[in-house]
Amino acid sequence: MSSKSISNKKSIGVVGMGSFGTAVANILAAKNKVIAYARRAEVVEEINTMHTVDGSKIHEDILGTQDPEYLCKSCDTIFFMVPSAAFQEVIRAFSPFLYPYHMVIHGTKGLCLNLPEGKSLEEVAKISRKNILTMSEVILKETVVIRVGCLAGPNLAKELSAGQPAATVVASRFNEVILEGQRLLRNDKFQVYGNSDIVGVELSGVLKNIIAIASGALAGLGLGENAKGLLISRGMVELVYLGNALGGSLKSFIGLAGIGDLVTTCNSTLSRNYTVGFRLAKGEKLPDILNTMEEVAEGINTVRLMKAFVEGTGMRAPITENLYKVLFEDLKIEEALQYLMKYPFSVDVDFI
């Protein structure tokens, strides 16, 4: 793909200017013109007049817009970087302007519940794979775009913005999407790996959030590195089992987006999921924590979905199940930990 010769080179689209979206837009803008979509007028205004988002400097070649149609017309490749709670809604807003020639890469870590009309998770209690959509599956369901990819890996937005070295995975069933992602994102400080198992990579990014909450809780209890090592390793086993049951492959889980991201998130006090766990362990209640957080902790929703999925399939996932009880049924963290320590794990690793 030699694009330098093309004179009327199209811009690259970024939808959602949260911390991660802004970091990616900056990386993209180093090589291409970028059009960024934000929902709120004042954010667009700030981008276009001050070249900042939330006061932090961004690349001058980033143009802000509130108009999905304009963005879709101007860009062949679009990055969707919106939180999972808003993902479906945003995709629906863009859908009328997306065509089969578009390539869409998303960087959202979350799952979407897909229930028959008028039902809620409380009513059904048990769900199966077809009731769960990964974000790429939401795109395929809601739009006509078929060349879909995702971006996942240990990519803390603050570190990316500071220009620290990092790497990411672009996953897609289409080689051309992976190549396009690499071409657009790669630079001296940002390595981009490819993976064809998009669902596995998406699941890695989603399921690790469960373990991140647990990791925060351990820290909040004042436990040390032994406990953390134990958690990460047992968490990995659980991630692999759940991930396989949802259709991802082992290879992806032990890759950058899986174990790489897991280690980063479990050690990072910057992570929202970690913070939720930490504050829980300090004795706060979930509703109070949520009320005082600016951005959503994806892991909470993931725990709810996975608990219903586990019940629907008859699997066991001790960490997820106990975390669910802590979050929603007032089980004390100490008791949950007790339970896990007594749980008869007999084999260390039995999935390879």
Add this chain to the structure above:
Amino acid sequence: MGETYIKHKYDPILPQKDEWPVVKLSKSRKEFIRTVAEASKQSVLQITNNNIDLLKEELETTLYREKLRIKQNPWAVDPDDEQDFWRKVKSNLVQLSQDGSLNKTQKKKKYIEILDEITTRYAEEIASNFIHSHYKLTRRMVTYGFSRLLNAARVKGIKSIFSNQYTLQDKIQIVGETDQIRELASKGTIVMVPTHFSNLDSILIGWIISVLGLPPFIYGAGLNLFNIGIFAYFMNALGAYKVDRRKKNLPYLETLKTYSSEAIQFGVHSLFFPGGTRSRSGMIEKKLKLGLLSTAVEAQRANFQKGVDDVAGKIFIVPVTINYHFVLEAPSLIREHLSITGQERYYKESDEFSTSYKISKFLVKFFTKGSDISVSIGKAMDVLGNYVDTDGHSIDKHGRKINTSDYFKANGKVSVDVQREEEYTHHLGKRIVEEFHKINRIFSSHLLAFAAFQIIKKENKKMDLYSLLRLPEEDIEISYDSFKATCEKLLEEITELEAEGKVQIAPHMKEGIDKIIDHGLANVGMYHAKRPLVKNQDGNIVTQDLSLLYFYHNRLVGYELEKHFK
């Protein structure tokens, strides 16, 4: 899609045979073979990366395999000069590798010449030999012969053999999107993809195509069928091209795919049985063979590349299901299936279609007794599985018109990307399977077989499939009342599925449960020596052959109906 069966005969959409794409193709047969041979050569060169060593290796492998085939597995249909041809290839290859006087470019040129000879030979061999007068004769024979038999059987007395009270269309009902396929066939190119349960299917489909007034379709038929003289005549008459499953070498496979792709680009309507072979389990095909399907995707891209953006260059995929109460080959198919999937020993039985005596016996039975067949024509799709309107425009799920060419574009231009097309083919395969399930028509016999087998399975919960199938049939008896209750409940579920557009139901299923059960019992696998389901003297339901019951039961697998039996 109403409940009325289509009974009138359609006018041909192209009355003049000279306008038929297949006739045009046979007129320019020579140039066409040249095109195919050349394109196949190019694609082999591309696959071997234009690397002379790889090409040499590929040629040597081909030579080795062909010699082995000639020695170990010769067929009557094989041409006499085969030995000589491959001997010549061998001596050319040997000479070339020893010749030190040639430089690299000259050598490469020589190797490409050898490849060219091979692909040309293969293209010749594969090419169909459509002869219009033969086609006409065959069509008349089939229609005439069938309706004579039918009338003799139904209207009493031997004199009635010349009665015209019943036509084939009373026996074989056509439902679904018939007008759309006619419309689209006159505008673009059709690729019809039917389910495949019986050897009768290809004759049946050929007849359907002609009833619908469509010009003949070409299709790939196993070369083994050409071993028998009379079959060869029919196959040629119907526009079949030859597929030799013994040849698995790269140049052959490329030539075969290129032939299909070029024919589609030429505008000839094609027929693929995407399941590859007959469904052995009796289930609707779940995994399709993607090789031929990929040629439809490739041909579509090639048309776009040539700038043919309008409907004339568009390819329409039309799924078709053929619904039977009875599959003649069921006993051998299911046993083969079980012996492949299970570890247990199952004795293979001979193929019922092996002798012409058996075929005629079946045909007489088929026409003299009342087992009906229905053929559902599905909605046409583009090569990405989007539905199309009658003008051939692709419509996305939001009802918006879209350009299929957009799928093949990167940076605003149509581009070739083999991996992308593989994914698209995969996607198309999935869409076809979905459509198969939607247009599948449920008969009383399917309902009964499914209910009965699931009841038996539930009563023997702890057994795996293979132990279950080895239960002695004498020990199985289902009380009529509980059978009826189960069928009623199942029918409700199926009716719900129909309301959601997930399946279709034959009209005879609307008649009240007792009638449906009677109808089903009379029809399910009706000509088998051992019946899958019968009523015994006490009025209860028993089976004479569990494996057969399993086969007919499988027709309803894939709708998640099993969950009601837990």
